[in-house]
Amino acid sequence: MTAQGLLDCSDSGSLWPQPAGHGPGFDLTAAYRSALAVRQLRMVRGEAPKGYKIGFTNRQIWPRYNVFAPIWGTVWDTTLSFCEGDGTVLLSHTCQPRIEPEAVFGMKAAPAANACLDDLFAAIEWVAPGFEVVQSHLPDWKFSAPETVADGGLHARLLDGRRQPVRAIASNAT
Numbered sequence: 001m002t003a004q005g006l007l008d009c010s011d012s013g014s015l016w017p018q019p020a021g022h023g024p025g026f027d028l029t030a031a032y033r034s035a036l037a038v039r040q041l042r043m044v045r046g047e048a049p050k051g052y053k054i055g056f057t058n059r060q061i062w063p064r065y066n067v068f069a070p071i072w073g074t075v076w077d078t079t080l081s082f083c084e085g086d087g088t089v090l091l092s093h094t095c096q097p098r099i100e101p102e103a104v105f106g107m108k109a110a111p112a113a114n115a116c117l118d119d120l121f122a123a124i125e126w127v128a129p130g131f132e133v134v135q136s137h138l139p140d141w142k143f144s145a146p147e148t149v150a151d152g153g154l155h156a157r158l159l160d161g162r163r164q165p166v167r168a169i170a171s172n173a174t
Contacts, residue, residue, distance in 0.1 A: 003037035006150060009137050010038075013093035016137045031146035038152065039074055048077040051106075053132060053155045055148065067145045073153015083161045094156045095135045104130035104160050127169065129161035 001016060009016055039049070055071045062068050081089055091097050108125035115123070135156040136143060148154050 031149035034150040102130040126163040133157040
């Protein structure tokens with residue numbers, strides 16, 4: 001499926017046409033290329049990336065979904081909401097939505113590739129509770145790892161709670 005086809009399904013909340021068109025040889029490298037092509041289309045039409053979501057960090061669910069490593073996808077200004085008042089998130093144009101509690105955090109610096117735990121902690125500026133609405137454009141949530149990447153990391157919406165500076169909640173913040 002083309003990047004425009006992926007974006008069209010995301011915009012409409014519809015399932016991918018079957019077969020999805022990825023077939024044999026569609027690996028994670030090809031999937032990230034597709035995701036980056038969709039990212040470019042979204043930016044061209046005026047959407048702004050606001051961060052990243054990391055998916056499949058819970059190893060307990062890997063066998064259920066036949067996914068055996070974390071993946072990432074972009075969070076957009078059009079998919080990010082802040083919990084003010086009732087914390088409403090619209091589900092229109094989502095496909096098979098599910099909700100997940102999240103720990104959301106903002107970075108004040110990019111940690112080095114070989115960062116230790118203290119370095120990672122020092123790079124975090126704030127933390128917040130959140131809820132992510134995830135979606136799958138494949139029937140019954142049956143997909144391969146590359147398909148989840150091409151599907152925007154399964155990201156649909158993110159409701160970001162009140163941000164707390166790390167220094168305000170961690171006594172050993174550096």
